[in-house]
Amino acid sequence: MTYRSILVGTDGSETASEAVRHAARLAAATGARLTIATGYTPDPGAVERAQAEAPDDIRWRITDSAAAEEKVAAARREALAAGATTVNGRVEGGDDPAALLLDMADDVGADVIVVGSKGMSSPTRFILGNVPNKVSHHAPCDVLIVHTAD
C-alpha cells in the first residue's frame, strides 16, 4: 500500500510547518503528489478597513485570501526544500477549517490527510487542536496527526 495523494493543512504556524515538512518527506518517500491547504474565515469589515488605510497602488492586493495565499506559498517552498516534487497549494474560505480540509481532501482524492496536533492558538500540550480532532472523526481516508508539542 502506498500513498498517491497527500493533503496537509497549515495555518502558517511554526507547529503546522512541522506537519508540512513531515508530509513533504512522506511525499518524497512514496512519490505521492502533495497539496498544501489553508482555510481562512472571510472578514469583509477587516478587509474594508485595511483597504481604506492602504496606499492606492497596493490596495488591490488586500483581499481576504491574500494572507492565506502567502502562508501556502511559504509552506510550498518548505515542502520543496524537504524533498517533495509535485506540490500544489489550495486556499478556501469558510467558517470551519476542518470542514474546508475535508472538502479539499475529497476534491484532490487524498488518501491521507496530515495535520499537526496543534496550531496557532497553542492550547496546553495535552489538548488536541480542533482541526485534528474533527478531521479524525470525519475523514474518508487515513489521518496522520503529527505530534507537535513544545
Ligand SMILES: Nc1ncnc2c1ncn2[C@@H]1O[C@H](COP(=O)(O)OP(=O)(O)OP(=O)(O)O)[C@@H](O)[C@H]1O
Ligand atoms: N486554517 C487552517 N487551515 C488548514 N489547516 C489548519 C488550519 N488551522 C489548523 N490547521 C491544521 O490543524 C493543526 C492543528 O491546529 P488547530 O487549529 O486544530 O489547533 P490550535 O490552533 O492549537 O487550537 P484551536 O483548536 O483553538 O484552533 C495545524 O497544525 C494544521 O495542520
Ligand SMILES: [Mg+2]
Ligand atoms: Mg487553530
